[in-house]
Amino acid sequence: LDHIRALDRVQEVPHEGPMCDLLWSDPDDRSGWGISPRGAGYTFGQDISDQFNHANGLTLVSRAHQLVMEGYNWSHKMNVVTIFSAPNYCYRCGNEAAIMEIDEQMNLQFDPAPRRGEPHVSRRTPDYFL
Structure with missing residues (x-):
């Protein structure tokens, strides 16, 4: 969460990078990370959300x-x-x-x-x- 807090969120959404990925990434039924059909961000599986929640006490x-x-x-x-x-x-x-x-x-x-x-x-x- 500290990495998210450190982002400059008062900006136009860039075409790549952490701010873009945070905004455009979506949950998916598959495991791990995947290419997003949106053309920006990624898809993430339950294993990724489980890891994120565990690491951040959520x-x-x-x-x-x-x-x-x-x-x-x-x-x-x-x-x-x-x-x-x-x-x-x-x-x-x-x-x-x-x-x-x-x-x-x-x-x-x-x-x-x-x-x-x-x-x-x-x-x-x-x-x-x-």
Whole structure:
């Protein structure tokens, strides 16, 4: 965690390096590290998340930045949770969104937000401005 804390996080996301890898890497069903289909970051297996949690005294990695249709998704035997907070992403994905709440006793609760349709537009904008 000290390596993550040392990163300059107030920056544009670079195309390579630790900040890029931290943002774009995703959990996967395979073991070890893999090439990410996103073209940036890596995939990591349950063995990697187990090692990370053990080395840092953690029981859970809470992450985002990956579309999940139900708003949140558990992986790696509930050692990793992905939360996606944008319903109907880009007005076309049809996904739900969620937020995670943690109380004083470290109990987790997920509050879903249903997908939404197109935003209400009070004045029609011609497509040539988009």
